[in-house]
Amino acid sequence: xxxxxxxxxxxxxxxxxxxxxxxxxxxxxxxxxxxxxxxxxxxxxxxxxxxxxxxxxxxxxxxxxxxxxxxxxxxxxxxxxxxxxxxxxxxxxxxxxxxxxxxxxxxxxxxxxxxxxxxxxx
Numbered sequence: 597x598x599x600x601x602x603x604x605x606x607x608x609x610x611x612x613x614x615x616x617x618x619x620x621x622x623x624x625x626x627x628x629x630x631x632x633x634x635x636x637x638x639x640x641x642x643x644x645x646x647x648x649x650x651x652x653x654x655x656x657x658x659x660x661x662x663x664x665x666x667x668x669x670x671x672x673x674x675x676x677x678x679x680x681x682x683x684x685x686x687x688x689x690x691x692x693x694x695x696x697x698x699x700x701x702x703x704x705x706x707x708x709x710x711x712x713x714x715x716x717x718x
Contacts, residue, residue, distance in 0.1 A: 597711065599650050601643045603634040610634055610643075618715060619645050650715040652708055660704035667697035 597617060601610045610632050616622045622630070622645045629642045671693050672679075679686045679693070 597650060598653060599648050601632060601648050603637060604641055605639045606634060606637040608634055608636040650712045652712055656704060656708050660701045664697045664701040668694050671696065
């Protein structure tokens with residue numbers, strides 16, 4: 597998970613990556629403080645874990661959106677021959693097939709929002 601903190605010296609945002617999913621795990625591993633180096637001013641600062649926050653991952657959002665935008669036409673193209681042979685029910689089947697990429701998109705976004713919210717709450 598990508599986490600962020602503000603540099604006390606220059607107020608620049610410091611970002612770092614960790615496997616920890618909660619503040620409690622970071623507190624346990626680092627005893628309440630993290631030593632982070634600011635890329636802008638070069639100072640090493642002790643940052644309390646209460647000053648760390650999470651944001652939504654933009655790469656994950658782009659990935660889920662591309663699955664939705666690319667997956668939907670690809671699935672329709674792949675199943676078009678079989679769907680049109682169904683006659684009156686073809687519109688229903690196309691609608692149901694299109695829900696698969698949309699569902700993947702929604703699940704990824706919901707899980708990412710939940711992870712960020714839970715980290716920032718506690």
